[in-house]
Amino acid sequence: DVKVTQSSRYLVKRTGEKVFLECVQDMDHENMFWYRQDPGLGLRLIYFSYDVKMKEKGDIPEGYSVSREKKERFSLILESASTNQTSMYLCASRLPGGGDYGYTFGSGTRLTVV
Amino acid sequence: GNSVTQMEGPVTLSEEAFLTINCTYTATGYPSLFWYVQYPGEGLQLLLKATKADDKGSNKGFEATYRKETTSFHLEKGSVQVSDSAVYFCALSPISSGSARQLTFGSGTQLTVLP
Numbered sequence: 001d002v003k004v005t006q007s008s009r010y011l012v013k014r015t016g017e018k019v020f021l022e023c024v025q026d027m028d029h030e031n032m033f034w035y036r037q038d039p040g041l042g043l044r045l046i047y048f049s050y051d052v053k054m055k056e057k058g059d060i061p062e063g064y065s066v067s068r069e070k071k072e073r074f075s076l077i078l079e080s081a082s083t084n085q086t087s088m089y090l091c092a093s094r095l096p097g098g099g100d101y102g103y104t105f106g107s108g109t110r111l112t113v114v
Numbered sequence: 115g116n117s118v119t120q121m122e123g124p125v126t127l128s129e130e131a132f133l134t135i136n137c138t139y140t141a142t143g144y145p146s147l148f149w150y151v152q153y154p155g156e157g158l159q160l161l162l163k164a165t166k167a168d169d170k171g172s173n174k175g176f177e178a179t180y181r182k183e184t185t186s187f188h189l190e191k192g193s194v195q196v197s198d199s200a201v202y203f204c205a206l207s208p209i210s211s212g213s214a215r216q217l218t219f220g221s222g223t224q225l226t227v228l229p
Contacts, residue, residue: 042219092158104160105157107156
């Protein structure tokens with residue numbers, strides 16, 4: 001089975017800190033995604049990457065950046081954390097090419113910014 | 115564009131009750147359809163999928179049939195258990211590749227099963 005590992009389950013950071021959320025997958029998937037999940041708002045796509053060093057903005061990229069230096073690792077960066085970035089962050093990966101392939105998700109990182 | 119509409123929650127059932135969570139979609143062509151489940155404090159897990167019309171996906175007693183005539187993919191289970199308490203997400207994947215690489219998710223339906 002494909003495994004997607006997020007480095008932290010729970011994280012508490014201070015306002016203004018630079019925060020790195022790490023995600024690693026072990027099945028050579030080209031496509032990787034970062035979502036945030038908030039009550040009443042569902043899943044919102046922040047950024048995704050379809051290859052090494054490639055990235056595309058999702059629906060809510062403001063205040064975030066990403067890095068994909070190696071195929072297996074996709075990092076989400078909060079340049080200067082703010083309290084409105086307190087959320088559950090979910091990483092996912094997927095084979096390319098379309099229809100038949102769903103996502104494999106990590107367990108999520110619950111980030112609290114104080 | 116693509117969209118997924120899910121039944122509003124929360125849904126509360128007694129153990130052994132019949133479950134239906136409605137899902138309808140809007141998409142060009144015939145997308146692949148998925149149900150994901152999220153247990154408390156966890157990420158999402160793929161529950162079942164269907165990739166073409168009239169396909170039935172099934173797993174752990176859950177079933178969903180891809181109905182192109184009604185653009186629906188309703189989730190059903192004949193007898194729910196307390197352990198089925200979770201949030202359920204319906205999702206679609208467009209048939210084409212290229213830039214449309216991401217899934218479109220519904221808003222999720224919270225299910226609580228009481229003993």
